[in-house]
Amino acid sequence: MSLPLDRRRFTKLAAAGGFLAGTALPDWAWSAETKQATDLRLMELGINALARSPERSYFADGHRGASMISAYLLCTENDLPPAVLVRMTELFDLNWAKTKLCASFPEGDPDPKAIEKVSLALLDGGPVLREVGHNVIFASLAIKTFSAMPQLATQQRVAGVCQLIRSFKPWRDVEPDADIQPPSFADQAAASKFILQEASAAVDRFQGFGQGFAGHMLTFGQALVELAEMGNEELAEGCRTAFCKYVTVTRKGPDADARRIADHRPSKLRPNEVEYWQKRGDKSLGIGHVFKYPYGYYYLLAKANDPQLAESWDAKAFYLF
Incomplete structure (x- = not known):
């Protein structure tokens, strides 16, 4: 180790x-x-x-x-x-x-x-x-x-x-649950699968409350896998505790007083298709999650190389996109 x-x-x-x-x-x-x-x-x-x-x-x-x-x-x-x-x-x-x-x-x-x-x-x-x-x-x-x-x-x-x-300031800096043990971030397939599974569970957990937790599970986790892929494995592992804290917070689900947010309507369009972007309004970018979430999502799917996981994710991806 x-x-x-x-x-x-x-x-x-x-x-x-x-x-x-x-x-x-x-x-x-x-x-x-x-x-x-x-x-x-x-x-x-x-x-x-x-x-x-x-x-x-x-x-x-x-x-x-x-x-x-x-x-x-x-x-x-x-x-x-x-x-x-x-x-x-x-x-x-x-x-x-x-x-x-x-x-x-x-x-x-x-x-x-x-x-x-x-x-x-x-x-x-x-x-x-x-x-x-x-x-x-x-x-x-x-x-x-x-x-x-x-x-x-x-x-x-x-x-x-x-x-x-x-x-960036401390945010919900809780003690991580001991049972949260992601694979090495250098193990691209295993780590990506872990992150996708956590994000998928978050989609289910936060339905009706917005999907920021699921989206950031993808982008946070993807950043660590990518750091390791670029040769910076020890730097990625240096952020492991912070990531485990985020998984801990996300697994708790919405707070009792969390604001309810309407879910996206079901759609078969995905961000890897031209029509998806053509139908998006010219002023509907928010602060950019519409680009960041898909980048993390498709990166991790490619690294996980798990057709069954990809199929299960595609069935619910409209919640995120």
Whole structure:
């Protein structure tokens, strides 16, 4: 079993080249054909928004940045029809892309320690559950962006992202139930199956109360599996306690005074189809969960590679989407 990862041990590993040096990304990140066929602009707009969000509304604007990155990755990693990304880009252009939130940063040399700095900012949160795990979710997306597009890892952007990650406050930081033992996040199939099963149970548990708990089970869990996939297994495992706390909170179900929210109507349309996005209103993006939840969902389904689980999830996916 790996030793607990703290800031001191992380620094030693990074200095020795034993951590982050092997950061790996799937083929989409380096494929010239993919880059020519899709709109990489969303990645830059998204990281700009993540980095600038601490100056504004760190929580809401951080979501907006994360959603643009998630939308691009959803389309490229799942080989969705090009028209899906075209429609998504149109939605972003109509809402956030042309605002100050997404404005360009000054040109500058990439920070060679960008990923190390983002990782240290995440580790500073310790085992505390912070605002539904968004410090982990946003850190994972930033690390993936800076790894795939190092030219965007300028000092200003890196500093902004680190400030964002450190902005998240403790939230329902309960003692985790002892029986909650997710598989190693490096075991992509087993960990993804665990996360999908927990999210599925949350969908059932929270019917009539909104599906934020289920959606964030997907995005929080997916961020940890993806960190491990990129070669940052120890960083992912350093967030295990916080994730177990989130599972503990989610298993309790709605609070007695929870606000009731109408469920989505049954629909066979899914976010991997053009028609789904064509039917979505131009001003119906909220703060971006409509992009973040599908990214986590399809990523985990692919890693789990469990047809029976996928079938059972598809029967209830309309609650989430």
